[in-house]
Amino acid sequence: MTYCVGVLVEQGLVLIADTRTNAGLDDISTYRKLTTLAVPGERVLVLASAGNLALSQSVLGLLAEGLRNDETGEPETLQTVPTLFQAALLIGRAIRQVRALEQAALEQANLRFDVTFLFGGQIAGGPMELYLVYSAGNFIRCGPDAPYLQIGEHKYGKPILDRAVRYNTDLYEALKISLISMDSTMRSNIGVGLPIDLAIARRDAFAFEVLHRIEPGEPYFHDLSERWSAALRAAHKSIPRPPYGQEPS
Amino acid sequence: MTYCVGVLVEQGLVLIADTRTNAGLDDISTYRKLTTLAVPGERVLVLASAGNLALSQSVLGLLAEGLRNDETGEPETLQTVPTLFQAALLIGRAIRQVRALEQAALEQANLRFDVTFLFGGQIAGGPMELYLVYSAGNFIRCGPDAPYLQIGEHKYGKPILDRAVRYNTDLYEALKISLISMDSTMRSNIGVGLPIDLAIARRDAFAFEVLHRIEPGEPYFHDLSERWSAALRAAHKSIPRPPYGQEPS
Numbered sequence: 356m357t358y359c360v361g362v363l364v365e366q367g368l369v370l371i372a373d374t375r376t377n378a379g380l381d382d383i384s385t386y387r388k389l390t391t392l393a394v395p396g397e398r399v400l401v402l403a404s405a406g407n408l409a410l411s412q413s414v415l416g417l418l419a420e421g422l423r424n425d426e427t428g429e430p431e432t433l434q435t436v437p438t439l440f441q442a443a444l445l446i447g448r449a450i451r452q453v454r455a456l457e458q459a460a461l462e463q464a465n466l467r468f469d470v471t472f473l474f475g476g477q478i479a480g481g482p483m484e485l486y487l488v489y490s491a492g493n494f495i496r497c498g499p500d501a502p503y504l505q506i507g508e509h510k511y512g513k514p515i516l517d518r519a520v521r522y523n524t525d526l527y528e529a530l531k532i533s534l535i536s537m538d539s540t541m542r543s544n545i546g547v548g549l550p551i552d553l554a555i556a557r558r559d560a561f562a563f564e565v566l567h568r569i570e571p572g573e574p575y576f577h578d579l580s581e582r583w584s585a586a587l588r589a590a591h592k593s594i595p596r597p598p599y600g601q602e603p604s
Numbered sequence: 605m606t607y608c609v610g611v612l613v614e615q616g617l618v619l620i621a622d623t624r625t626n627a628g629l630d631d632i633s634t635y636r637k638l639t640t641l642a643v644p645g646e647r648v649l650v651l652a653s654a655g656n657l658a659l660s661q662s663v664l665g666l667l668a669e670g671l672r673n674d675e676t677g678e679p680e681t682l683q684t685v686p687t688l689f690q691a692a693l694l695i696g697r698a699i700r701q702v703r704a705l706e707q708a709a710l711e712q713a714n715l716r717f718d719v720t721f722l723f724g725g726q727i728a729g730g731p732m733e734l735y736l737v738y739s740a741g742n743f744i745r746c747g748p749d750a751p752y753l754q755i756g757e758h759k760y761g762k763p764i765l766d767r768a769v770r771y772n773t774d775l776y777e778a779l780k781i782s783l784i785s786m787d788s789t790m791r792s793n794i795g796v797g798l799p800i801d802l803a804i805a806r807r808d809a810f811a812f813e814v815l816h817r818i819e820p821g822e823p824y825f826h827d828l829s830e831r832w833s834a835a836l837r838a839a840h841k842s843i844p845r846p847p848y849g850q851e852p853s
Contacts, residue, residue: 510759514788518833519840527845535840539763555849565849575847582843584767590835591768591784596776598824600804600814 356546357388357507359403360516360533361473363485363497366526367557367564368475370485371533372403373541375548389552390415392433395562398478400433400442401554405507406470406490407461410453414470417449439476439484446472447492454492471506476556483558503533511543512536530555531579534569538580551576605795606637606756608652609765609782610722612734612746615775616806616813617724619734620782621652622790624797638801639664641682644811647727649682649691650803654756655719655739656710659702663719666698688725688733695721696741703741720755725805732807752782760792761785779804780828783818787829800825 359372372388386408392400404411421430422445429435436442450470458468468490475485487504488494497504499522505513512535519532530553540547555565569576608621621637635657641649653660670679671694678684685691699719707717717739724734736753737743746753748771754762761784768781779802789796804814818825 510792511763513792514760514763515836515840517791518836527849528840530846530848531843532840534846535843542766543759543762553848567848575844579843583839586835586839586842587764587767590832590839591764591777591781593835594780594784594828594831595824597779597783599779599802599816600776 356544357405358505358509358512358537358540358544358547359388359405359473359507360503360505360509360512360536361403361475361485361497362503362516362520362524362529362533363475363483364502364520364524364526364529365522365558367555367560368401368477368483368485369526369530369533369553369555370401370403370473370475371530371537371551371553373537373547374550374552375546376408377546380545383548385550387552389554391554391563391566393561393563394434396479397561398434398476399556399561399563400474400476400478401556401563402446403473403506404470405472407466407468410457410468410470411472413453413457414446414449414472417452418446422448422452437478438481439478439486442476442478443474443486443488443494443496446474446488447494450488450490451492454490473504473506477558477561479561483556508540508544508547512540515539526555526557534576534579535583538576538583549576605793606654607754607758607761607786607789607793607796608637608654608722608756609752609754609758609761609785610652610724610734610746611752611765611769611773611778611782612724612732613751613769613773613775613778614771614807616804616809617650617726617732617734618775618779618782618802618804619650619652619722619724620779620786620800620802622786622796623799623801624795625657626795632797634799636801638803640803640812640815641725642810642812643683645728646810647683647725648805648810648812649723649725649727650805650812651695652722652755653719654721656715656717659706659717659719660721662702662706663695663698663721666701667695671697671701686727687730688727688735691725691727692723692735692737692743692745695723695737696743699737699739700741703739722753722755726807726810728810732805757789757793757796761789764788775804775806783825783828784832787825787832798825
């Protein structure tokens with residue numbers, strides 16, 4: 356299992372990803388799911404993957420080697436694509452190429468072709484954007500009305516995003532809310548776990564402002580989890596008693 | 605879609621269920637999913653169902669008509685079973701009887717045999733209990749370590765239950781937390797919606813203390829939702845800024 360969330364606010368982009376993979380409950384490992392690419396002053400790109408690890412690694416492998424551009428005949432990579440939209444198309448093409456190679460054999464083994472990507476960043480001359488690329492290779496781009504996208508085990512961590520993230524939310528507040536969303540997911544699904552990789556890119560900076568891995572036991576994240584639990588307990592206690600039935604004796 | 609949650613605390617039992625059913629997004633209706641049965645002073649039972657509405661109605665229909673007890677030859681109903689454990693077995697038998705009748709035809713129509721029940725209460729001489737009966741007719745009983753069970757769209761509303769409900773939680777606090785869990789689910793899944801039916805039974809009272817339907821626009825529930833949103837915003841604001849990257853300028 357996996358949980359990754361990206362938030363695109365006015366000030367910039369936050370992307371966080373857990374690192375737990377499992378081939379059954381008895382085979383759990385740590386793999387980095389966040390991939391970053393920066394050409395300072397020119398482009399900043401970040402990808403996070405969910406689904407079958409063999410598939411996401413194959414897609415990333417293809418992207419690193421480059422896919423042939425049919426017009427120019429040259430191999431195209433995330434280093435060379437001129438726009439984010441072209442980058443999303445390229446990731447979609449890589450997924451479809453892997454599907455053509457793998458799907459039949461996976462189906463024979465009763466496995467689903469399951470791989471999705473969050474992908475965001477900015478290339479000079481264009482806007483900062485955040486995409487979700489599906490396993491069919493098609494994609495959506497998030498907008499200011501719901502300025503976040505999730506992949507993997509997304510349900511446990513969605514309520515806090517729905518209530519707290521707005522397009523004008525401060526960048527580090529967006530990171531904090533993402534970490535709360537991650538913490539809620541980790542509490543309910545042991546297939547999602549520490550360490551957490553995070554990337555922050557400010558709009559028009561064309562460089563990462565933060566690239567960090569939160570390791571188990573890191574005081575800030577531990578404190579955030581404790582404070583959030585305490586705040587939730589205080590929050591529900593502050594709501595009046597339901598007006599049904601007997602008054603408390 | 606459906607969301608039902610039952611909480612069994614020291615003081616008693618809370619069971620709440622939404623009422624939305626849908627056969628596709630373009631065919632949404634309101635159906636009661638909560639069924640209650642009380643013989644004052646002797647037994648109090650409550651069921652909530654999720655899954656295919658035709659199946660849950662068939663199971664409830666069988667339970668109302670009674671299933672033949674092979675030892676006595678008499679029809680057995682929830683009015684006559686001597687213990688809650690026997691009641692859970694009876695519900696499981698009803699599910700299996702419906703499965704024997706329906707599964708083949710459902711499979712031909714590419715439909716899954718999908719029906720689950722929450723079931724709780726107390727029969728004189730026995731303890732108060734809460735069960736989850738699966739579509740295979742088997743069941744689990746909740747214990748004090750995790751004193752709640754859910755059916756239907758359970759993920760959005762689970763984090764608050766995990767953090768806030770304990771076995772010694774006050775009965776009406778348990779109701780409040782269940783309503784927050786329901787509200788979180790309704791915000792994220794339009795397949796879950798008002799009205800909400802709720803039942804409360806205090807331990808050893810052998811009668812319902814509350815049977816109530818929360819209709820759209822009811823002030824308490826509207827206020828709970830608003831206060832919860834405001835409290836969550838205040839809660840994440842009270843957590844310190846993540847210590848990564850630049851200090852805020």
